[in-house]
Amino acid sequence: MEAVRFENTKFSYRDDGKDPAVNGVSLAIEEGEFVAVLGRNGSGKSTLAKLVNALLVPSSGKVFVCGMDTSDEKLAFEIRKSAGMVFQNPDNQTVASIVEDDVAFGPENIGLPREEIGRRIEFALDAVGMQAFRHSAPARLSGGQKQRIAIAGVLAILPKIMILDESTAMLDPKGRREVMEVIKKLNRERGMTVILITHFMDEALQADRAIVMHRGEAVMDGAPEEIFARSDELEMYNLTLPRAAYVCKKLQDAGMPVKNAFTAEELAEAICASLQRG
Amino acid sequence: MLNDVTFGQYYPAKSFVHSMDPRAKIVFVIAYIVAVFLAGNFFGLAAVTLFLVIIVAASRVPFGRVLRSVKMILFLIIFTAILNLFFYSSDVDHLIWQWGIIAISWEAIINMVFLAMRLFLLVMGTSVLTLTTTPVALTDGIESLLKPLKYIKFPVHELALIMSIALRFIPTLTDETNRIISAQKARGADFETGGLIRRAKAMIPVLVPLLVSAFRRAEDLGDAMDARCYSGAKGRTKYKKLTFTWRDLVGLLLFAALIAGVVLLNMYFGGKFAVFDWIAGNFFVG
Numbered sequence: 001m002e003a004v005r006f007e008n009t010k011f012s013y014r015d016d017g018k019d020p021a022v023n024g025v026s027l028a029i030e031e032g033e034f035v036a037v038l039g040r041n042g043s044g045k046s047t048l049a050k051l052v053n054a055l056l057v058p059s060s061g062k063v064f065v066c067g068m069d070t071s072d073e074k075l076a077f078e079i080r081k082s083a084g085m086v087f088q089n090p091d092n093q094t095v096a097s098i099v100e101d102d103v104a105f106g107p108e109n110i111g112l113p114r115e116e117i118g119r120r121i122e123f124a125l126d127a128v129g130m131q132a133f134r135h136s137a138p139a140r141l142s143g144g145q146k147q148r149i150a151i152a153g154v155l156a157i158l159p160k161i162m163i164l165d166e167s168t169a170m171l172d173p174k175g176r177r178e179v180m181e182v183i184k185k186l187n188r189e190r191g192m193t194v195i196l197i198t199h200f201m202d203e204a205l206q207a208d209r210a211i212v213m214h215r216g217e218a219v220m221d222g223a224p225e226e227i228f229a230r231s232d233e234l235e236m237y238n239l240t241l242p243r244a245a246y247v248c249k250k251l252q253d254a255g256m257p258v259k260n261a262f263t264a265e266e267l268a269e270a271i272c273a274s275l276q277r278g
Numbered sequence: 279m280l281n282d283v284t285f286g287q288y289y290p291a292k293s294f295v296h297s298m299d300p301r302a303k304i305v306f307v308i309a310y311i312v313a314v315f316l317a318g319n320f321f322g323l324a325a326v327t328l329f330l331v332i333i334v335a336a337s338r339v340p341f342g343r344v345l346r347s348v349k350m351i352l353f354l355i356i357f358t359a360i361l362n363l364f365f366y367s368s369d370v371d372h373l374i375w376q377w378g379i380i381a382i383s384w385e386a387i388i389n390m391v392f393l394a395m396r397l398f399l400l401v402m403g404t405s406v407l408t409l410t411t412t413p414v415a416l417t418d419g420i421e422s423l424l425k426p427l428k429y430i431k432f433p434v435h436e437l438a439l440i441m442s443i444a445l446r447f448i449p450t451l452t453d454e455t456n457r458i459i460s461a462q463k464a465r466g467a468d469f470e471t472g473g474l475i476r477r478a479k480a481m482i483p484v485l486v487p488l489l490v491s492a493f494r495r496a497e498d499l500g501d502a503m504d505a506r507c508y509s510g511a512k513g514r515t516k517y518k519k520l521t522f523t524w525r526d527l528v529g530l531l532l533f534a535a536l537i538a539g540v541v542l543l544n545m546y547f548g549g550k551f552a553v554f555d556w557i558a559g560n561f562f563v564g
Contacts, residue, residue, distance in 0.1 A: 053505050077507060085505040092495045093502035095439075097414050097446045104517035106506040117517040139449040153506060 002064070003161050003193040004029040004052055004083075009061035011047055017059055021047040023216035024061070031160065032191045034184075036204035036224065039213035040238045045197045048213065049165045052195065053085045066160060081110060083161040084154030088169050090146035094138045099130070099149055102138060106157040117156075124152035127190075128182050144175025148182055155186070161193040162186065168198065180206060201228070201242040205262050212237055228262055287347065289409045294525060295337035296410045300419030302526035303407055309533040310403045314396055316537065318544040319552060323395050325543060329536050330403055339409050347405035348398060355397050362390040372554070385551060392550050417441045422520055435511035447495070454491060458484050 005028045012020040021044045029035055039045040050056040051063050054070040063070045066082045084106075087093050096102040100121050107117040125131045128148040138146055147167055154162060164183065168176040184206060186192045196207060204210045210227045212220035214237040220227050228234070228245050241249060244267040251258050251271070258274045261267035295303075310326075317323050334344050348355075365379070366386035375382045411419070421438035428434050459469065462483050469480050548555075 050501075055501055055504055077509060080505060080507045085502075087498060087502055087505075089495075089498060091450050092498035095443060095446065095499070095503065097442070101414070101518065105503075105508070108515050108517055109507040109509065111513045111515050113515060114517055114519060117515070121517075137449075139446075150502075157507060 001031045001066075002028050003031045003033070003066060004195070005062075005064040006048075006051075007062040007064070009051060009058045009063055011051060011056060011059050013047075020044075020059070020216050022051065022058075025216075025218050026061075027211065027218055027221060029193065029195065031193055032187075033209060034187045034194045034207045035196065036207035036210045037195060037197045037213060038199065038201070038204055038210055038227075038239060040199065043213040043237075044216040045213045046165050047216075049085065049163045049195065049197050052161070052163055053083050054079045055085075077110075081157055082159055083163060084157055084159035085163040085165060086147070086150050086154055086167045088166040090138075090143055090150055090170070093150050093153075094146065097137055097139075099125070099136050099138055099141075100134045102149060103152050103156050106153055110157060120156040120158070121152075124156040127155055127186065128152045142175060143171045144178040147171060147175065147179050151179070151182055159192075161195065163195045163197070165197045166199070167196075168200065168203065176200070176203075199239075201240060201245075205242055212239065225260070225262060229260055287343075287405070287408055288412050289339045289343055291338045291410075293336060293338040293410070295333065295406065297523075298410075298525045298529060299520055299522050300411050300415040301422050301520055302522065302529055303411055304416075304419050304423060306529055306533050307404055307407045309537060311400060313533075313536050313540050314399050314403065316544065317396075317540045319547045319550045320392070321543045321547050322540045323392070323399065325539050326399055326403075326536070327395075329532075330399060330406075333403075333406055337406055337410050339406070343409065344402055344405060347409075348401050351397070351401055355394050358397070359390045359394045362386060362393055366390070384554070388550060388553065413445045414442060417445065418518060418520060433511075435514070443499070450495075451488070451492065455484065455488055458487050 006025045009022055009025045010017075010020050011022040012018060023044070025048065037045045037048060047056065051058060051070065052065060054065070054076045057071050065079045068075045068079050068082070070076070070079055094102050095105050103121045103124055104117050107120045112120065121134070122131075125134055128151050130145065130148050130152060133141065133145065133149070138149055141149065150167070151162075151164075162183070168179050171179065180203060183194055183196065187194045194207075196203065198204060205224050205228075207224055210220070210222065210224040211218050212227065212234070219237060220230070220233065228241055231241055231245075231249055234241065240246065242262055244264045245260075245262045248258055248261045248267050248270065256271075256274060257277070258267075258270040261270040313329075314323075314326055317326055334341060363382060363386050365381075366383065366389050367379075367381065370381070370383040370385050372384035373381060374384065408416070417438055420441070421434055424432070424434045424437070463469070467480060467483060469477065471477075472480070
């Protein structure tokens, strides 16, 4: 089943509809998919994310979330229940001074009974590995921990789709790793549809599918390996290859017969194989 | 960084007073204030003092910590005391010294001591509330107590949410302020020298970026709340529930006893100047 569907979606922040941030995007995301959306600053990738969550409504065209039209105001509540969103700055999305109160915020909003909210908090904190911090103050946690709490806050609503709008951008490498582990686990074990907006190419490698945005259009769409193999095109959109893939390409350019590799491990193996052959 | 500073003066501990219902504590503080004002003589004030000592002991907050809360208004207490000492003029019988309109009498001295004690007790008693209740619990308590106002369309839930979000953002904005101050210092800003006006002016380059960033944060927070299905008080449930316990019942009985005691002491011993009659009756018999 389709989780999200864009039909020739356009969106402009201006009233006259000029310089659209998203300009005629048509694509479908299947349930259970892990999609990375790439693009440089101002490419329209964050706008795309907000269109899914009905925080923004397309100027023209349609967006469907689990079959619901986001331009129907009456459906906004249901859409947000189905598609949760985690933002960039962990400090700006926490509403309460205690972790469990913050996780409870979403379930409270959808009017669940108390016992159920308690169970949801337990479940969500368990899923992100933060049970030990249930009674802590978010202000004292690390960036990665805060972002995991933010994910838990969204999880507690039990959405089918999780959108992460550059949620790792402000984190240190350790925090980034923590958050990526949680996201991958949710996708693998719970079949959650994940839309990961990012400008870190290494993160995109962990997805099933990568979409490249450029000036409001989805210009590339395919498996991450396939996308990164088209490095000349990527350069046109001001994107760089993941580091290992970049080294690999340089080796190939210099005449070394290594196979395409995208991660450090793959590259090491490719180089070994090539050395053994040669 | 200031990250570890909790807002207000909450003193974390596990005690009888800490685990009372915040709603009950707010009501009790009001009852306590009433008792302090009802007390008409020194016996009444002594009763209130004794009561306060018991409460502080039950709260396991060090006594020095409670006394520290008086420090902030010590100046005010001394100031009013001095004014009272020199300018007290109604029904004076025991004059000591006079110069124009300035006069010192035994009545003025008694009145001064009485007022200072009253202020002292007021501040100490109310600070027990903030020392033993977290700001979050206080907000919950206020929201719950104001609930009846919903019927006159008063936005109780919104007010409580605003208060709790404000509390939640204090550490964040404190960090931000420190960051901005450092950034401005690195560019040669001077916050330490000069008079009051100059120093106040030096804060402008700190306040402007702080305000701008606060607005940006507010917008982000609004989006994040929308994304988590927030749609006002309607159809919303609450996870944390406040419950009255036996502790609150004990508190209720104690405070009722305090007020009754103060009223009885008033009736039995008379006003604060009755002390003259008492001294006259005991030491200058005949």
